[in-house]
Amino acid sequence: MERICFTRRMYTSPQCKKKRKTYGFTLVELIVGLCIFSLIGGIVGHWFFMQRSYQQKILEKSDAQQRIRRSCWKMIQELRTARTILSPRVNPDNSIHSDDKIFFKNFSGDIVCFYFVPKENLIRRCLIPNGPGSPVVDKNPIGEGFSQVAFTAQDIGNRLVGIYLEGNGAFGLESVYLMNE
Amino acid sequence: MKKGLSLTEILIAMSIAITILVPVVSMFSTAGRTVQKSIVFSFSTGLARRISQHLMVVPFDEIQEIPLPGVSLCNSIEDPFFNPLINFSTSKTGQESITQTDLPDFFKFLALYDFRYALSVSNVSFGDGDEIKSVAIIITWRENGKDMLYQTHVYIPSM
Numbered sequence: 632m633e634r635i636c637f638t639r640r641m642y643t644s645p646q647c648k649k650k651r652k653t654y655g656f657t658l659v660e661l662i663v664g665l666c667i668f669s670l671i672g673g674i675v676g677h678w679f680f681m682q683r684s685y686q687q688k689i690l691e692k693s694d695a696q697q698r699i700r701r702s703c704w705k706m707i708q709e710l711r712t713a714r715t716i717l718s719p720r721v722n723p724d725n726s727i728h729s730d731d732k733i734f735f736k737n738f739s740g741d742i743v744c745f746y747f748v749p750k751e752n753l754i755r756r757c758l759i760p761n762g763p764g765s766p767v768v769d770k771n772p773i774g775e776g777f778s779q780v781a782f783t784a785q786d787i788g789n790r791l792v793g794i795y796l797e798g799n800g801a802f803g804l805e806s807v808y809l810m811n812e
Numbered sequence: 813m814k815k816g817l818s819l820t821e822i823l824i825a826m827s828i829a830i831t832i833l834v835p836v837v838s839m840f841s842t843a844g845r846t847v848q849k850s851i852v853f854s855f856s857t858g859l860a861r862r863i864s865q866h867l868m869v870v871p872f873d874e875i876q877e878i879p880l881p882g883v884s885l886c887n888s889i890e891d892p893f894f895n896p897l898i899n900f901s902t903s904k905t906g907q908e909s910i911t912q913t914d915l916p917d918f919f920k921f922l923a924l925y926d927f928r929y930a931l932s933v934s935n936v937s938f939g940d941g942d943e944i945k946s947v948a949i950i951i952t953w954r955e956n957g958k959d960m961l962y963q964t965h966v967y968i969p970s971m
């Protein structure tokens with residue numbers, strides 16, 4: 632019959648001593664084990680957490696780069712076939728001139744404007760029709776998540792527009808040459 | 813019977829754990845590197861496109877060869893394609909170039925990868941005075957200690 636040890640005397644008896652050595656862990660072993668486990672767990676957990684935040688950060692940057700590309704593409708498509716740039720134009724001393732909005736006339740005679748809204752960090756498009764009618768702002772923005780936008784008149788003939796976009800650690804540096812100016 | 817684990821068992825368990833953990837760890841870093849590479853590559857294609865557009869307004873005779881290792885985008889106060897970059901004032905005094913002082917964040921990004929551009933120009937003559945310049949636009953940068961390159965071609969007629 633198995634003997635159960637309740638008291639200190641019973642517990643330290645030869646039978647119980649043997650049993651204690653064979654089964655289970657001492658408190659010290661448990662503490663040491665837990666310490667090692669929590670140390671390794673902490674290191675691994677911290678590493679995973681760091682990796683997760685790094686992945687998140689890098690994905691956000693990738694999204695920002697993609698937004699920059701998409702926005703540039705939309706604006707370039709329309710700017711390329713513009714008739715003339717109304718603003719910004721090069722300075723009187725022939726130096727480049729930048730603005731956070733650009734006005735140009737298309738071949739239908741309409742005036743199109745791309746403008747940066749700093750409070751909402753987005754670029755919107757507005758169309759001022761040639762003839763009767765009020766300006767129409769597109770419901771969907773050209774792009775969002777930008778912290779800085781600059782449209783720059785680059786050459787004396789105002790045929791070249793530089794676009795600089797910045798947002799969420801990503802940058803876009805493009806230019807468009809007006810084919811029809 | 814003695815309870816516990818033998819050294820062989822521990823070693824086998826550790827080998828299995830390492831075999832599982834190593835690919836998981838490398839998966840994380842590989843994914844991050846791939847995304848970063850695509851960001852940088854996407855940016856470099858934009859740079860090449862910018863140069864190609866600028867070449868349209870550069871006088872034909874002034875399109876010159878720029879040999880490798882090329883011109884750095886940072887710290888060059890004046891070049892025909894990138895500097896000065898912006899100017900929100902109405903005179904030359906407000907011009908800003910890609911320098912630590914003017915555009916620190918952008919400068920940091922470009923300096924980190926050491927973005928440079930070079931041009932390889934070849935003349936093609938048609939005999940009756942008409943010429944075409946074949947311009948190879950080369951964008952180079954350094955990534956994880958490796959030299960990277962993106963190249964595109966444009967053709968500029970003399971007319």
